[in-house]
Amino acid sequence: xxxxxxxxxxxxxxxxxxxxxxxxxxxxxxxxxxxxxxxxxxxxxxxxxxxxxxxxxxxxxxxxxxxxxxxxxxxxxxxxxxxxxxxxxxxxxxxxxxxxxxxxxxxxxxxxxxxxxxxxxxxxxxxxxxxxxxxxxxxxxxxxxxxxxxxxxxxxxxxxxxxxxxxxxxxxxxxxxxxxxxxxxxxxxxxxxxxxxxxxxxxxxxxxxxxxxxxxxxxxxxxxxxxxxxxxxxxxxxxxxxxxxxxxxxxxxxxxxxxxxxxxxxxxxxxxxxxxxxxxxxxxxxxxxxxxxxxxxxxxxxxxxxxxxxxxxxxxxxxxxxxxxxxxxxxxxxxxxxxxxxxxxxxxxxxxxxxxxxxxxxxxxxxxxxxxxxxxxxxxxxxxxxxxxxxxxxxxxxxxxxxxxxxxxxxxxxxxxxxxxxxxxxxxxxxxxxxxxxxxxxxxxxxxxxxxxxxxxxxxxxxxxxxxxxxxxxxxxxxxxxxxxxxxxxxx
Amino acid sequence: xxxxxxxxxxxxxxxxxxxxxxxxxxxxxxxxxxxxxxxxxxxxxxxxxxxxxxxxxxxxxxxxxxxxxxxxxxxxxxxxxxxxxxxxxxxxxxxxxxxxxxxxxxxxxxxxxxxxxxxxxxxxxxxxxxxxxxxxxxxxxxxxxxxxxxxxxxxxxxxxxxxxxxxxxxxxxxxxxxxxxxxxxxxxxxxxxxxxxxxxxxxxxxxxxxxxxxxxxxxxxxxxxxxxxxxxxxxxxxxxxxxxxxxxxxxxxxxxxxxxxxxxxxxxxxxxxxxxxxxxxxxxxxxxxxxxxxxxxxxxxxxxxxxxxxxxxxxxxxxxxxxxxxxxxxxxxxxxxxxxxxxxxxxxxxxxxxxxxxxx
Numbered sequence: 059x060x061x062x063x064x065x066x067x068x069x070x071x072x073x074x075x076x077x078x079x080x081x082x083x084x085x086x087x088x089x090x091x092x093x094x095x096x097x098x099x100x101x102x103x104x105x106x107x108x109x110x111x112x113x114x115x116x117x118x119x120x121x122x123x124x125x126x127x128x129x130x131x132x133x134x135x136x137x138x139x140x141x142x143x144x145x146x147x148x149x150x151x152x153x154x155x156x157x158x159x160x161x162x163x164x165x166x167x168x169x170x171x172x173x174x175x176x177x178x179x180x181x182x183x184x185x186x187x188x189x190x191x192x193x194x195x196x197x198x199x200x201x202x203x204x205x206x207x208x209x210x211x212x213x214x215x216x217x218x219x220x221x222x223x224x225x226x227x228x229x230x231x232x233x234x235x236x237x238x239x240x241x242x243x244x245x246x247x248x249x250x251x252x253x254x255x256x257x258x259x260x261x262x263x264x265x266x267x268x269x270x271x272x273x274x275x276x277x278x279x280x281x282x283x284x285x286x287x288x289x290x291x292x293x294x295x296x297x298x299x300x301x302x303x304x305x306x307x308x309x310x311x312x313x314x315x316x317x318x319x320x321x322x323x324x325x326x327x328x329x330x331x332x333x334x335x336x337x338x339x340x341x342x343x344x345x346x347x348x349x350x351x352x353x354x355x356x357x358x359x360x361x362x363x364x365x366x367x368x369x370x371x372x373x374x375x376x377x378x379x380x381x382x383x384x385x386x387x388x389x390x391x392x393x394x395x396x397x398x399x400x401x402x403x404x405x406x407x408x409x410x411x412x413x414x415x416x417x418x419x420x421x422x423x424x425x426x427x428x429x430x431x432x433x434x435x436x437x438x439x440x441x442x443x444x445x446x447x448x449x450x451x452x453x454x455x456x457x458x459x460x461x462x463x464x465x466x467x468x469x470x471x472x473x474x475x476x477x478x479x480x481x482x483x484x485x486x487x488x489x490x491x492x493x494x495x496x497x498x499x500x501x502x503x504x505x506x507x508x509x510x511x512x513x514x515x516x517x518x519x520x521x522x523x524x525x526x527x528x529x530x531x532x533x534x535x536x537x538x539x540x541x542x543x544x545x546x547x548x549x550x
Numbered sequence: 551x552x553x554x555x556x557x558x559x560x561x562x563x564x565x566x567x568x569x570x571x572x573x574x575x576x577x578x579x580x581x582x583x584x585x586x587x588x589x590x591x592x593x594x595x596x597x598x599x600x601x602x603x604x605x606x607x608x609x610x611x612x613x614x615x616x617x618x619x620x621x622x623x624x625x626x627x628x629x630x631x632x633x634x635x636x637x638x639x640x641x642x643x644x645x646x647x648x649x650x651x652x653x654x655x656x657x658x659x660x661x662x663x664x665x666x667x668x669x670x671x672x673x674x675x676x677x678x679x680x681x682x683x684x685x686x687x688x689x690x691x692x693x694x695x696x697x698x699x700x701x702x703x704x705x706x707x708x709x710x711x712x713x714x715x716x717x718x719x720x721x722x723x724x725x726x727x728x729x730x731x732x733x734x735x736x737x738x739x740x741x742x743x744x745x746x747x748x749x750x751x752x753x754x755x756x757x758x759x760x761x762x763x764x765x766x767x768x769x770x771x772x773x774x775x776x777x778x779x780x781x782x783x784x785x786x787x788x789x790x791x792x793x794x795x796x797x798x799x800x801x802x803x804x805x806x807x808x809x810x811x812x813x814x815x816x817x818x819x820x821x822x823x824x825x826x827x828x829x830x831x832x833x834x835x836x837x838x839x840x841x842x843x844x845x846x847x848x849x850x851x852x853x854x855x856x857x858x859x860x861x862x863x864x865x866x867x868x869x870x871x872x873x874x875x876x877x878x879x880x881x882x883x884x885x886x887x888x889x890x891x892x893x894x895x896x897x898x899x900x901x902x903x904x905x906x907x908x909x910x
Contacts, residue, residue, distance in 0.1 A: 168744060169744070170822060170823040171744050192744065192745070193744060213690060214690050214694070216688050220687060220688060224661070224665065225687075227694070237887075243883045243884060244881070244884075245884075247819070247861060248821045248861040248862070249819040249861065250657065250837060250840045251651075251662065252819075253863045253865070253878040253879075253880065254880050254884060254906065255698060255701070255705065255891065255906070256651070256697065256700055256702070257698070257884070257891075259664060259694050260693050260695070260698050262694070263690050264693055268693075280744055280745055280746040282746055283746050303601040306601045307600060309624060309718030309721070310718070348748075348765075348766070348769060349748075349768070349772055351771070351772045352748075352765060352768055354768065355766045355767065355768045408686040408687075408688045408689055410685060410686060411602060412599070412601065440688050441686050441687070442686075476684070477684050477688075477689040479689070479691045480690065481688055483690050484690070488691070491691075492691060492692065495691055496691075496692060497681075499676075500680045500681060500692075501692075503678070503680055503695070503895070504693050506894040507693055507891065507895075508693075509894065510890035510891040511891075513890070522692065
């Protein structure tokens with residue numbers, strides 16, 4: 059790779075180009091300054107960038123992009139750095155464009171039910187600001203206390219309420235930002251659609267590969283008057299999986315529908331003491347929200363379906379405190395796992411929900427095969443799995459078996475008609491798995507699509523879409539370990 | 551027609567091709583040109599699992615067939631795509647529905663066609679059969695090409711198959727009627743939009759606002775009592791909403807007559823809170839204020855300016871002469887991306903050329 063002298067020369071060239079464009083405190087290039095930016099939420103991958111720019115105005119963003127474009131420096135945009143797939147991993151000879159200072163809520167419009175916010179505003183901050191108006195921003199990735207709306211755009215973030223309220227794309231009207239060449243550009247509009255091709259669909263979820271977003275208009279929705287949660291126990295994962303499908307088949311779209319297996323239930327109960335049924339093979343959390351009349355009707359219907367499908371215990375939250383308690387374990391699945399194992403690797407795939415029991419039983423077989431434990435939390439309503447494989451990273455053989463285990467789960471997910479990433483993105487972590495899910499022609503079309511937005515390929519290069527030579531080299535899926543930074547954060 | 555024949559035809563094409571199903575939306579967009587390539591041989595639902603909430607169908611499958619199948623299982627396309635009479639007696643295909651990207655009365659509440667696309671199979675200009683998306687709701691592997699096919703008017707390739715999210719039919723619906731002038735209706739719609747009410751569709755025209763509520767029995771009943779207005783019995787309301795959806799109701803019939811007489815029918819997509827637009831001519835307002843149909847003899851520039859000045863855009867929907875351009879022109883950076891994207895998927899520039907924008 060590049061010799062240190064080469065890097066130093068390049069760094070000097072980049073700093074010289076950017077220094078006139080930014081206040082001195084907004085350009086970091088000493089190792090001790092750039093090291094905090096060397097990874098995002100996927101801390102197994104680390105790379106210091108040549109420099110970090112912390113622009114404070116859109117004019118500075120444009121100027122920085124223009125300079126980097128002129129000189130051919132890669133640019134990696136970054137929000138809060140909570141991403142779980144390495145999408146904001148710096149580029150060795152690139153600039154990290156840290157947009158944390160774009161943290162203002164520009165306008166809340168109660169009548170239009172929209173919020174116009176800068177990209178660095180935290181997801182939860184939008185809902186908090188909208189709360190006095192009786193409104194909120196629906197997508198709720200569990201890192202919502204820290205993650206930014208700009209990062210949510212990059213990842214098309216989900217959460218536990220996607221089945222009813224949609225993904226980020228469904229809740230965003232317009233994004234404003236800059237092309238790689240520093241030209242201002244807008245995708246979408248303040249109306250419900252925009253003329254031309256639906257480029258907003260491409261930009262949302264593009265992991266910073268197509269444009270740099272600085273401002274976002276999101277939809278706000280009325281806060282439901284009431285939410286209640288049913289906690290149901292099953293003595294067999296197959297019955298629980300069938301109950302999930304039966305709820306949907308009954309014409310119910312629950313606000314949330316989550317599943318935990320026995321090992322996960324034990325881990326979280328020990329952590330949060332929520333009163334989970336430790337004898338159950340699987341627990342379902344089914345949430346209903348809406349008007350009191352609606353919730354009463356839906357809870358009754360869901361309970362009936364759960365009973366018919368063999369629930370051994372059903373408890374409906376009596377009040378908001380109890381509802382939050384039911385959720386507390388589910389939301390703390392990660393930190394709880396951290397207490398029962400030195401390390402864990404989190405997977406994120408989606409399968410058709412009818413196969414939930416199948417894959418859970420497959421995973422149980424894989425536990426035997428690889429000699430490792432796995433605890434499971436699922437967004438069962440939309441088939442999004444988060445198996446947490448427990449291992450000890452200090453044991454090279456365990457790490458190796460863990461990687462094999464994870465790879466087999468992803469392969470199995472694709473084989474069952476699913477996808478290698480439901481909501482965490484591809485980033486750097488799942489590049490090889492992309493080779494499993496997509497053909498060479500499909501990947502080449504996506505790379506070509508990127509060139510339509512970024513002809514020189516300098517926006518977050520090397521992420522999300524693997525090169526064909528990389529796929530040829532690996533020849534099969536090879537899943538890297540997914541060690542997480544910020545283990546204290548709620549996830550999913 | 552087999553896929554490999556289609557692939558070869560698209561790969562080898564050097565003259566304009568015009569992708570067509572029933573031709574029911576030939577009127578929409580810039581004028582279609584080129585040799586007809588029919589999708590009607592691509593017929594059939596390839597996967598439908600009610601409890602998985604998706605349906606996959608080949609592009610030439612009649613929309614009516616798919617909707618009938620969904621109805622048997624008490625499900626539907628929640629975005630209520632309009633159905634227009636086609637030349638061959640059909641009322642539109644699934645591929646045409648996605649390519650046109652038009653959504654009906656429930657769009658503001660339940661989302662657009664785009665929002666319901668889960669996956670698409672597409673043949674590009676290299677004749678490659680490409681699968682994007684899938685059948686699951688949550689899928690962030692790669693760029694979301696399948697959703698970008700919605701409204702693309704065939705610019706990026708031939709859609710051969712699509713997978714769409716389906717939803718259960720609501721347990722109950724009710725229609726309420728209010729005697730409101732336009733300003734009152736707009737204010738009411740936006741106020742109600744901020745409350746947890748099960749409003750699924752709205753339409754204001756000629757001094758009357760109609761609201762459709764849908765959801766759980768209890769929720770619809772409670773909302774109807776809260777909102778007031780006159781209850782229109784469902785057997786009377788249903789034909790109205792169907793007519794509105796298919797643009798066959800009184801307003802659109804009148805619009806068609808006016809268009810024959812030289813006026814133009816515009817679709818204005820605006821922020822829902824845009825106050826009453828003082829444009830000469832009839833207006834019908836849907837989507838809680840966010841979509842306004844205007845039939846007017848006004849000059850195109852005046853209509854476009856009225857929409858642009860409030861942050862929206864205007865599409866020339868029906869007119870005898872579309873010489874002024876159908877879609878609102880793009881900014882220079884967006885136009886450049888459109889050209890490069892078109893060239894990326896269609897290197898020979900032969901897929902429905904000029905149908906979205908002249909010279910694209």
